[in-house]
Amino acid sequence: MKILVAVKRVIDYNVQIRVKEDGSGVVTDNVKMSTNPPDDNAIEEAVKIKEAGKAKEIVAITIGEEKAQETVRKALAVGADRGIHVKVDSVIEPLAVSKILKKIVEKENPDLVFMGKQAIDDDCNQTGQMLAALLNWPQATFASKIEVKNNALEVTREIDEGLETIEVNVPAIVTCDLRLNEPRYASLPNIMKAKKKPIEQINASDLGVDINPRIEQIKVEEPPKRKAGIKVASVEELVQKLKNEAKVI
Amino acid sequence: MSVLLIAEHNNKEVRPFTYNAITAASQINEDLHVLVLGHKADDVAKSLSEVPNVKKVIHVDNEIYENYIAENYTAAITKHAENYSHIVSSANTFGKNLMPRIAALLDTSQVSDIIKVISEDTFLRPIYAGNAFATVKSNDKKKCVTIRPTSFDPADKSGGSAEITKSDPAEASSSTKFLKKEEVKSDRPELGTARIVISGGRGMQNGENFKLISDIADKLNAAIGASRAAVDAGYITNDHQVGQTGKVVVPDLYIAVGISGAIQHLAGMKESKIIVAINKDGEAPIFSVADYGLEADLFEALPQFLSELNKLNTIQK
Numbered sequence: 001m002k003i004l005v006a007v008k009r010v011i012d013y014n015v016q017i018r019v020k021e022d023g024s025g026v027v028t029d030n031v032k033m034s035t036n037p038p039d040d041n042a043i044e045e046a047v048k049i050k051e052a053g054k055a056k057e058i059v060a061i062t063i064g065e066e067k068a069q070e071t072v073r074k075a076l077a078v079g080a081d082r083g084i085h086v087k088v089d090s091v092i093e094p095l096a097v098s099k100i101l102k103k104i105v106e107k108e109n110p111d112l113v114f115m116g117k118q119a120i121d122d123d124c125n126q127t128g129q130m131l132a133a134l135l136n137w138p139q140a141t142f143a144s145k146i147e148v149k150n151n152a153l154e155v156t157r158e159i160d161e162g163l164e165t166i167e168v169n170v171p172a173i174v175t176c177d178l179r180l181n182e183p184r185y186a187s188l189p190n191i192m193k194a195k196k197k198p199i200e201q202i203n204a205s206d207l208g209v210d211i212n213p214r215i216e217q218i219k220v221e222e223p224p225k226r227k228a229g230i231k232v233a234s235v236e237e238l239v240q241k242l243k244n245e246a247k248v249i
Numbered sequence: 250m251s252v253l254l255i256a257e258h259n260n261k262e263v264r265p266f267t268y269n270a271i272t273a274a275s276q277i278n279e280d281l282h283v284l285v286l287g288h289k290a291d292d293v294a295k296s297l298s299e300v301p302n303v304k305k306v307i308h309v310d311n312e313i314y315e316n317y318i319a320e321n322y323t324a325a326i327t328k329h330a331e332n333y334s335h336i337v338s339s340a341n342t343f344g345k346n347l348m349p350r351i352a353a354l355l356d357t358s359q360v361s362d363i364i365k366v367i368s369e370d371t372f373l374r375p376i377y378a379g380n381a382f383a384t385v386k387s388n389d390k391k392k393c394v395t396i397r398p399t400s401f402d403p404a405d406k407s408g409g410s411a412e413i414t415k416s417d418p419a420e421a422s423s424s425t426k427f428l429k430k431e432e433v434k435s436d437r438p439e440l441g442t443a444r445i446v447i448s449g450g451r452g453m454q455n456g457e458n459f460k461l462i463s464d465i466a467d468k469l470n471a472a473i474g475a476s477r478a479a480v481d482a483g484y485i486t487n488d489h490q491v492g493q494t495g496k497v498v499v500p501d502l503y504i505a506v507g508i509s510g511a512i513q514h515l516a517g518m519k520e521s522k523i524i525v526a527i528n529k530d531g532e533a534p535i536f537s538v539a540d541y542g543l544e545a546d547l548f549e550a551l552p553q554f555l556s557e558l559n560k561l562n563t564i565q566k
Contacts, residue, residue, distance in 0.1 A: 013513065017380035026381050038494075094349070095358045118494060120513075122376055124361045129319065129349035138425040139319055141346045144487070154428065159342040160441070160496065162488045163431040166318075169424040178494060179481060214358035218371065218384040226519065229540040231531075235553040238525065238543050239561070246523045246540065248445070248502040249469060249564055 001055040001148075001170070003046040004110035005080065006101060007039040007062050007071040010121040023219040035071045038116025040183035041176040045146060046114055047079035048181065054148045057081050059108060063100055065089055069199060076194035077186035083199035084108075088211065092204075094122075096211035098130035103207045105135060110171070112153070117142050117175040128175035138168035144179045250334035251280040251304075255326060257343045258285065258293040260315065265442050266339040268300070268403035273396040274337045275302040275404070276366040282307060282333070283411075286325050288315035294413050301409035311418035316430070317343060320422035323350045328419050330355055330391065334369070340395035341441070341496075352393035359393040360385060364400035378493040378516035399441065399499040399520070433488050440472040440489065444565075445502045448474030448491055448518070449484070452507020452528065452547055456484040461551040462506060468558050474498065474518075476508045492517035507547045510535025527551075 011017065012032040019026055035043075049055045060075035061084040062068045072083035086100055105113060118125040132139035140146075140155035144163070147154040157164045158177050168174075186194070204211055232238045242249045254274045257264040267283075275281045282305040285294045294308040307329065313321045326347075330336060336351055338344035340362040352359040364382075365373035371386045372394065387394075440446065447469070449462045459473070466473050474491040475484065491498055493516040503521035508514060510526070510533055518524070519538050526539035529546050536542040543550060558564065 011377070016512070017377040019381050026377060093358045095353060095356075098353060120378065120493065123378065123493070124359070125345045126349035126352070126359050126361060129346065130353035130359075133323065133350040133353035138422065139346075139350065140425075141319075142342060157342075158487045159430075160488065161430070161432045162486060164316075165428040165430075167426040167428055172424075178477070179487065214387065214389045215360065216386040216388060218386055220376070220381050220383045223375070223379060223382050226524075226538050227540075229524070229536075229538075229542060231536070231542045231544060235543065235545070235550050235557055238541055239554065239557040241541055242502070242523070242525070243561060246502070248523050249558070249561070 001111040002057045002059070002109070003049065003055050003112045003114060004059050004061060004105065004108055005042050005046050005075060006113065006115040006127070007043065007060055007075055008036040008119050009033050009062065009064055009068040009071045010036045010119055013037055013120055019220055019222045023221060025217070025220050033067070035074055036116050036119045038118065038176050038178050039071070041178060041180045042114040042116055043075045043078055043080060044181045044183040045176060049148055050079065059084060059110065061086065061101070061104060063088060063092070063097055063204070072199055073194055074186065076197045077191045078184055082197055084202065085199050086202045086204050086207070088204040092211045093213055093215060094124050094126035094130055095214065096209065097127050098134055099209045100204055100207060100211070101127070101131050102134045103209060112170060113173045115175055117177055128173050132173040138172045140166060140168050140172060141175045142177045143174050144177045146174060146180070251282055251332065252278045252335040252337060253329060253333040254281060254283045255336070255338040255344070255347065256283050256285045256293065256297055257339060258287060258290060260287045260290040261292060263293055263296050265403065265439065266341055266398035268406065269398035269401045270337060270339040270396045271300060271302050271404040272401040273363070273366055277335055277337070277369050280304055284326065284329060285309070286314040286322055288312045296406070298411040298413050299407050299409050300404055302404045303409060303411045305411050306413045307416050308413055309416045309418050313418060313421040316427040317346070318422060318425050318427060319347045319350050320425050322347055323354065324419035324422070326351050327354050329416070333391070335392045335394060337394045337396060339398045341398065344395045348393050348395050355391050355393065357389040357391050357393050358387065359395070360387050361395050362397045363394055364397050378512050379519065380512065397497060399497050433486055437466060438470065438472045440474055440491070440496055440498060443472035443500055445469045445471035446474045446498050446500045447471045447504040447506065448476065448508060449479055449506050450476035450508030451478040451482065453479060453484055459485055465551065465555050465558065468555060469564065476514045505535050505539070506551065508535055509533045510538065
């Protein structure tokens with residue numbers, strides 16, 4: 001089997017987000033960037049499947065500006081075999097991302113496409129499902145366990161009520177939950193080796209896909225701030241405040 | 250044109266967030282139709298027809314809709330889509346799984362997880378785990394929108410009498426099979442709609458210690474939540490997780506116990522009306538959003554909390 005894994009470069013999950021004063025977005029200059037966390041789980045799962053002898057090749061793909069390549073390089077360092085970087089200079093919507101991915105899938109013919117369930121920047125949670133629709137492939141979203149069977153996957157999904165298990169025929173799209181696995185760190189020798197692995201560059205404009213935005217971002221603002229609270233000295237005081245001041249119990 | 254809402258239900262009852270989504274959908278356009286895809290879900294269709302905000306219920310009955318197979322649902326929904334300007338659902342795991350598949354087939358750029366309807370094409374939505382709010386305008390002719398249920402009040406459930414029309418099923422997918430659902434049954438209120446939520450984090454140290462939390466939850470008729478750290482560590486099941494990648498809750502009272510307050514957890518609870526933090530680390534970020542902070546060892550504070558509650562003559566349920 002061949003697995004294509006899509007990774008996105010986002011503001012690191014530990015960074016305190018600052019909104020730009022002109023309302024045009026959030027501050028990204030001089031801010032630490034890293035791979036979208038559940039995309040790390042997607043790579044890890046692909047590598048585990050390959051290590052179990054059930055996949056032959058892992059291709060990592062990212063779509064974005066020049067620096068987005070860092071995320072592919074990281075994927076190569078933990079076990080992907082080669083990379084693809086589709087260059088776009090503007091921020092594009094999940095619909096456009098899935099159209100680009102569809103073109104790449106048609107060229108690469110993977111059996112599986114893995115990616116994180118959601119990007120922690122725009123919090124859209126759309127791309128995997130959209131790609132599945134465009135390819136007319138089955139989708140297994142929010143996966144917390146994947147079992148590779150003969151030409152099928154058994155996937156446990158995290159849902160509001162608990163867990164759901166479905167079986168999807170290959171080819172399929174899987175979007176990964178953070179609980180799917182524990183992503184490994186790249187060792188120094190593997191980071192060095194990854195530098196020699198190939199990354200193919202493709203310009204999005206050469207793919208013949210409409211990536212123009214359909215959604216206008218009118219403004220971005222800070223959410224309302226909570227009023228500062230107080231510290232209470234004892235449990236007794238806490239219960240009294242909840243009863244008599246906040247009146248919630 | 251009208252709005253089509255996709256109902257979430259278990260074939261017997263309407264799932265509660267559908268009512269919150271109905272409120273938001275009818276703010277987009279008052280001519281709101283609800284699509285019920287299910288198997289022997291006549292009671293669901295009937296309940297929804299009694300919601301005053303609902304003008305019409307379309308009911309498709311077939312065994313292929315017994316479970317939420319997104320592929321099967323999508324085929325049925327896109328069949329009806331041409332009559333509608335908006336397709337909407339709640340932004341929980343049901344709608345998140347389903348709506349992008351519909352949107353892509355309709356070639357429309359979805360607007361996810363809205364918290365306010367500004368006009369029929371403009372919405373407010375949180376980004377970056379709720380650390381920024383974006384006002385966005387959809388320029389697509391047909392709009393696919395998911396609704397953060399906790400940002401809208403549930404619609405009234407009775408007084409209406411919408412027409413129920415039957416419609417034919419679409420083709421079933423042969424490539425996806427439902428195997429099983431492990432649902433955690435509980436007599437407690439649902440996490441997403443509970444008036445009081447008490448959550449435990451890594452500070453609980455193990456699963457057994459969650460009994461300290463469940464004892465208080467019993468007393469307050471509260472739902473039990475957890476941080477991602479507690480779920481990852483196996484203290485409690487995933488359906489309890491509150492946060493950016495878990496559930497978003499907006500209770501009247503949220504009690505965070507042994508939770509440091511990572512950005513990702515705050516994203517799921519910081520809109521709560523009253524927040525209490527109990528943590529032995531006085532510098533923990535959770536205190537920055539807490540109305541009442543108690544710097545204490547939770548293993549001493551929780552039993553005391555329970556005994557103080559026991560002293561009260563009345564407790565609001």
